[in-house]
Amino acid sequence: THYATLTDKDVSFFERLLSSGRTITNPDECLPFNIDYIKSCQGQSQLVLRPKTVDEVQAILRYCNEHQLAVCPQSGNTGLSGGSVPVFDEIILSLRLLNSIGNFDENSGVLTTDAGCVLEKLDTHVRQFGHIMPIDLGAKGSCLIGGNVATNAGGLRVVRFGSLRSAVLGLEVVLPDGSLLDCLTSIRKDNTGIDLKQPFIGSEGILGIVTRVALACPSLMSGVGLGFFACSSFEQILSTMRLARKICGETLSAIEFLDESTYNLSLKYLQRTNKPIESNKFYILIETMSSTDEQAKATLEKLATTALEKEFITDGTLAQDLTQYKDIWAIRERVSDALVADGYVFKYDFSLPTSRMYKLVEETEERMKQFSNVGNVTGFGHLGDQNLHLNVTVKDGYSDDIKQALEPWLYEWVAKEHGSVSAEHGLGLHKSKYLELNKGKHSLELMKQMKNMFDPKCILNPYKVLPYKTD
Amino acid sequence: THYATLTDKDVSFFERLLSSGRTITNPDECLPFNIDYIKSCQGQSQLVLRPKTVDEVQAILRYCNEHQLAVCPQSGNTGLSGGSVPVFDEIILSLRLLNSIGNFDENSGVLTTDAGCVLEKLDTHVRQFGHIMPIDLGAKGSCLIGGNVATNAGGLRVVRFGSLRSAVLGLEVVLPDGSLLDCLTSIRKDNTGIDLKQPFIGSEGILGIVTRVALACPSLMSGVGLGFFACSSFEQILSTMRLARKICGETLSAIEFLDESTYNLSLKYLQRTNKPIESNKFYILIETMSSTDEQAKATLEKLATTALEKEFITDGTLAQDLTQYKDIWAIRERVSDALVADGYVFKYDFSLPTSRMYKLVEETEERMKQFSNVGNVTGFGHLGDQNLHLNVTVKDGYSDDIKQALEPWLYEWVAKEHGSVSAEHGLGLHKSKYLELNKGKHSLELMKQMKNMFDPKCILNPYKVLPYKTD
Structure with a gap:
């Protein structure tokens, strides 16, 4: 390998640098730092460093750069693309104690x-x-x-x-x-x-x-409104969104959507038996925030009335108090947990033109029909930003066959539509090989030049983002 | 010099590349491209190129890069820092015809x-x-x-x-x-x-x-409100702004201020004899935009009432229709023209903590008292963004003595307060030497590395932004 192997001398240096308990070498203690949040990958780092000051971070990197030691910086380790854990035995640099x-x-x-x-x-x-x-x-x-x-x-x-x-x-x-x-x-x-x-x-x-x-930091808006509506088609979801843009205007603060299977999984996970609104194919959640409570609620009420009149929505509810507000948000916010509870999850985070967003979910569903072990194909996400979270759950754990059927097909589909293969989750380890497909050769070359400018010895978070040849 | 001298052969190449009338060599026709908007500098370029397609832009740069010819890219040529005109005889590449x-x-x-x-x-x-x-x-x-x-x-x-x-x-x-x-x-x-x-x-x-x-592009807000208020101190200006943030909340779309001398200059320039509001030391202009006209006007009316009650403002007016709206905005928008009409203008564009913003104008005024030929020292700008436009007009044209008294004193003052010496106008030619003062040696070094990465032969807009040694 390109990198040096960690020696006792190195460990001693770090132990001298960081006061007690902040240089972790015990494999059991290292383990949680080696596994990512969704357990999609696991590294074998033998050393976790937990600096408390910027000086210490500087001293660590200076040493690692001089000695050609690879470093995996780790923040909250909540990433979904495998970017926050080591691939091999990179030193883990946890930033959690730098917290004033x-x-x-x-x-x-x-x-x-x-x-x-x-x-x-x-x-x-x-x-x-x-x-x-x-x-x-x-x-x-x-x-x-x-x-x-x-x-x-x-x-x-x-x-x-x-x-x-x-x-x-x-x-x-x-x-x-x-x-x-x-x-x-x-x-x-x-x-x-x-x-x-x-x-x-x-x-x-x-x-x-x-x-x-x-x-x-934006100003706190003390007025908040939240509406949750059911629609019978994705087209209606889009019509409702456009209407919300017009009627709620500057008070809009979130536009989220869920499809039927996401919604049902979330309710099941939350153990809710009585549904907040009548069932349908799609659900849209619209939040407003304003400096006054009246305004936040008024724009939302007008939206609900108009959307019903125009038959964009088939049913809906508006949160009347904080409890209802939290109850409705929970349906959207706990989706990730609900998916994990449903089996092994293939997670995708695409950006697509709104007109094509749900088409991909349907085609994926079609493509998954050959597999009896597929649990659910679900689509939900940040509709207002054209950001689709597509998930495929597998009942009996990871399946290579299913992965082969999904990738690179999905990535190519999105690239063809000029979307993004990672709207917000990043490339990390899992998606670095699709960077060129998304950005082209020239961009990739310039990114490498920039990497080389800041990190000529390539010690920081290797194998991530930029595709590495493992030869 | 580091660069090649333009030859007839070069000109012939460009004439072949660009169809009729888009390769300008006539000095009279080159002149307007050589002078900046505020006439603060003048280059001696002998060649203006006006490509219509991206292919042509590529061909021009490819040729210039190969032949080591310096290029000054020019957009609308409305910049205020001398960045858009050549310093010596750089080829001017005007982008104005690339306009589909x-x-x-x-x-x-x-x-x-x-x-x-x-x-x-x-x-x-x-x-x-x-x-x-x-x-x-x-x-x-x-x-x-x-x-x-x-x-x-x-x-x-x-x-x-x-x-x-x-x-x-x-x-x-x-x-x-x-x-x-x-x-x-x-x-x-x-x-x-x-x-x-x-x-x-x-x-x-x-x-x-x-x-x-x-x-x-943000959604058009059909509802618009505009308030114009007079205050007796800068402290009151700030109080009014804070109140506007609270009361107008998400409808706020502009917060601008003018001091007395700016206001008077602008009215004089606009030839307005009846003043829209009672005179005072400071003026604040607050605009709201909302999806409904009622809301845009309602938040502003509430602001006006409350600000009067609290005695933050001494007088004010709210635009009742589009004519009034335009009339009030004109006072702020024509300030630059009013200043130019007042004499030679030293223009500065600082970002400062709000508490220190007007202090600088006062100290500059004090410092200018020694010069009988100083017309006005004025402060105005984008209060909501902590962006101060400080101007010093000179009755009888450019004065080196006055410049010496202003610079580098002003730049050092701003750097000491951790402000920016260029909030929005950019460094261009005039302020490139103050980059290190603002950003430090290390940042400057990295900027040079980045310049070198993209433009290793240094042909693009030389002598701008990054400080050049002219040795």
Whole structure:
């Protein structure tokens, strides 16, 4: 291999560097850091490092770069593409202890914080000041903001607040050679030269390690509305979405959809027997947020009335209080858990033109008919962002035959439609080989040049994102 | 010099490449391309090229790269930092004829267009479909969208829609060697590897030439409100802004301020004798946009009432119809013209913490007292984005003494406050020497590496953005 093998001398160096308990070599203790959240892959790292300060991160990388030791940076380890665990025996650099919440500027609504803070904790923190985090997603209780930024994580409110990238005002990054790149400004506008922080956002830790971030946090909207509607076709789902855009306008904060099988799986998982609305083929969830409660609810009520009149929807309910609000959201938010409970899951995260979004689910269903062990083919996701989560569950565990039938067929289908094979989950390990299919040879070549510029010894998160030849 | 001198052979090549009238060598015809909008600098280019197709742009750059000919890409030539005209005799590559409006996708609200289209024309185009452009600024009638993207232009609606960067979904770029970098996706979410288009946004044409863009266009809000208020101190301006954030919430679309001298200059320029509101030290302009007219006006009315009650404002007016709306906006939008009419203008574009924003204007005023030929020291700008436009007018034309008193003092003041020396105008030629002061040595080194990666022969827009030693 290209990399050096870890020696006792190396371990001693790290033990001297990090105070007690922060250099883990015990295989049992290393195990949870070696397995990813959905158990799709497992590495064999023998060393987990848990720095508490940026200085320590710098010292670790400086040493690893000098000694040609490969490093797998790990944030909350909630990724779905195998990007956050080692492939072989890379040293795991966990950022979880780098977790001081820094300053929140009440005038500008900008939060500056260490990368290792849990997203939900930060959200609770900024809510005290009348703001919210610009990102919200199912894993909020365990994912870390640094990983969110390093993967440009998506989630439920992209339709309102845009991608996380657009909220990142400043970044501090430790480069592979241990040097510090300070782009940690917290001002909203700054056009002074090439925006150096951008390549790090969404590059999944292959260019540098994000240690601090400055984020623009939207104002807290105290008024919230939530509608849940049933439709008999995907066309009606789209009509309802377009109507919502018109009627709810600037109050819209989420547009999500589920198909019948996703909905049923989620209700089963939640052990709900009485359904909130009459069953149908599709379900759409529309959330509004406004500075006043009346406005958030008024636009939604108008939407419900009009959509019923126009027969876009067949049934619907509006959340009357926080309990109902949480109850309805749970149906959407617990889908991932419901799928895992249904068997082994092949998970896909595509971006497609809305007119083609559900066609892919139908064709996949057709294609899976030959396999009696397929549990469910389900489609759901962030409709307002054209983001489809397609899942295939297998009753009796992983099946290579099914995988062969799905890949590369699915990836080619999406590429042909000019979609993205990864709308928000990233490429990680699982999808790196499809990068060229999506982006072409020239882009791939430039990405490699950029990797080479920041990480000439290639020590950071190897085998991820960019396709590696394992020769 | 590092570059080749233009020969007749070169000119013949370009004349063969571009059909009649698109290779300009006549000095009189070259002149307007050699002078910038505010007449702050003038180049001596002897050749202007006006390609109509991307193929032609590629052929031009391929030739220039091979023959080591320096190129100054030029968009609408409305820049304020001297970035869009040649410094010496660089070939001018005007993008104005690359101007086909492409496809607008009504489902996703995404416009794909050639780079040479005029912003206002595009806005008119997408309004037919119920959308607006994500950017609005004074120069909209003449600036081109490619230049807007290449400079990450700011403007009046950043507070609502974020920076232009966040609306750019896809880019097509011709690299200095003439190769085409195709990142022209039009999907809203795409996390597949390093986001290669990002470095080009805001880098002012030093890395590549933007030829096509895909932009997410916000929905047209048919309801609009506009309030114009007078305050007796900058503190009251800030209080009014905070109140507007709370009361107007998601309907807010612009928060602009002017000080007394800016206001008076603008009224004088507009030849208005009856003032819309009672005079005071400061003026704040607050615009709301909503899907309903009632809502846009209601939040603004509530703001006006509350601000009067709390004595944050001393007088104010709300636009009752489109004529009043345009009349009020004109006061803010014609400020630049008013300043030019007042004499030679030293223009600065800073980003600062709101609490320090006006302090700088006061200190500059104090500092200018020694000069009897200073006309006005004025402060105005995008308050909601902490973006201050500071201007010093000189009655009898450019003065080196005044410049010496202003620079580098101003730049150092802003750097000390962790602001930006260029919030939205870019560095161009005038401010490139202050890049290191703002970003530090390490960042500067990395920017140079990135420049070297994309443009190893350094043919694109030389002497701009990155500080050049002229030895």
